[in-house]
Amino acid sequence: MPVSRPAVSQHLKVLKDAGLVSEHQEGTRRIYQLNPVGLAALRDQLDTYWRRALTNYAEVLSDDIHRPGESGDRAQPRKDNL
16 A cells, blocks of 8 residues: 655644654654553543443433333334335
């Protein structure tokens, strides 16, 4: 998968600006490495997001299961007379 150097540089800049990687210079090269603190913060945010999303989804499912007689309000598949 060929990727141009400018494209790689742009992506690394985004990761650096987000605090996910750090860089240092060795001669004419820039050396990038993962930032464990930044990755831990990202992981915490993603865990929180998914925990909330899945909890809310479970609550919606639970509400649907515990409401007898309301299933008729849902959209039913069409029965076309072809």
